Amino acid sequence: MATSERPVILAVADTASSLPDTFLVRQATPADAEALAVLGRTVGSEAEGWLITDRTWRSTSDERRYLKSLRRYAHAAVFVAEAPEGIVGRLSIARDPHPASSHVADLGLMVAAGRRRQGVGTALMAEATKWALAAGVRKLELHVFPHNEAAIALYEKLGWRREGYRKEHYRRGDGYVDAILMARDLN
Numbered sequence: 758m759a760t761s762e763r764p765v766i767l768a769v770a771d772t773a774s775s776l777p778d779t780f781l782v783r784q785a786t787p788a789d790a791e792a793l794a795v796l797g798r799t800v801g802s803e804a805e806g807w808l809i810t811d812r813t814w815r816s817t818s819d820e821r822r823y824l825k826s827l828r829r830y831a832h833a834a835v836f837v838a839e840a841p842e843g844i845v846g847r848l849s850i851a852r853d854p855h856p857a858s859s860h861v862a863d864l865g866l867m868v869a870a871g872r873r874r875q876g877v878g879t880a881l882m883a884e885a886t887k888w889a890l891a892a893g894v895r896k897l898e899l900h901v902f903p904h905n906e907a908a909i910a911l912y913e914k915l916g917w918r919r920e921g922y923r924k925e926h927y928r929r930g931d932g933y934v935d936a937i938l939m940a941r942d943l944n
């Protein structure tokens with residue numbers, strides 16, 4: 758599979774004057790495990806409940822193990838956005854393991870609260886799309902909670918469509934929450 762390890766340098770609008778205005782997007786390495794575990798726990802702990810995995814985000818060692826496993830597994834990838842202050846975004850993508858739907862890949866995305874609305878999510882999605890096209894993926898999909906207006910706005914801006922509504926699809930605390938299934942064709 759032709760995947761680009763070359764980082765992409767991006768200039769973004771400096772909406773917070775104290776923040777440097779550049780970040781790069783690259784594939785994650787095992788050395789990013791700790792920063793990614795912290796990012797996952799931090800975003801997962803936000804009161805709004807954006808992520809399917811909330812406070813129970815995987816440990817640094819599990820994250821490192823997963824990132825190492827990707828070296829030998831061509832059907833999934835993790836991309837990070839790196840700014841001068843550290844890792845500020847993560848996108849993971851994995852194609853469906855079933856041969857009948859191996860043209861479909863599922864993705865998950867998060868951006869650090871202090872770096873939102875600066876193009877980080879868009880840049881990660883662009884890299885994931887390149888990876889998916891190179892991997893022969895024809896369709897991208899994801900689940901998003903109905904209250905996550907920011908994420909839905911991002912996906913719809915990038916041409917994703919709402920493909921289904923999953924009632925009580927995920928466990929959250931003592932109850933269950935609905936999810937919107939969104940998809941985008943690649944071709």
Ligand SMILES: CC(C)(COP(=O)(O)OP(=O)(O)OC[C@H]1O[C@@H](n2cnc3c(N)ncnc32)[C@H](O)[C@@H]1OP(=O)(O)O)[C@@H](O)C(=O)NCCC(=O)NCCS
Pocket residue numbers: 800807808866867868869872873874875876877878879880899900901902905906907908909910911912914
């Ligand atoms: C959803 C998320 C990934 C968006 O990332 P981001 O880096 O802020 O997105 P971008 O800056 O690339 O935004 C691109 C476009 O998406 C839309 N968008 C993003 N955030 C928005 C918001 N809060 N309200 C309305 N539209 C929004 C806008 O159209 C925006 O373009 P604009 O800024 O030119 O108006 C980010 O808010 C996040 O990590 N949230 C918490 C975790 C999460 O919800 N993950 C997704 C789970 S499905």
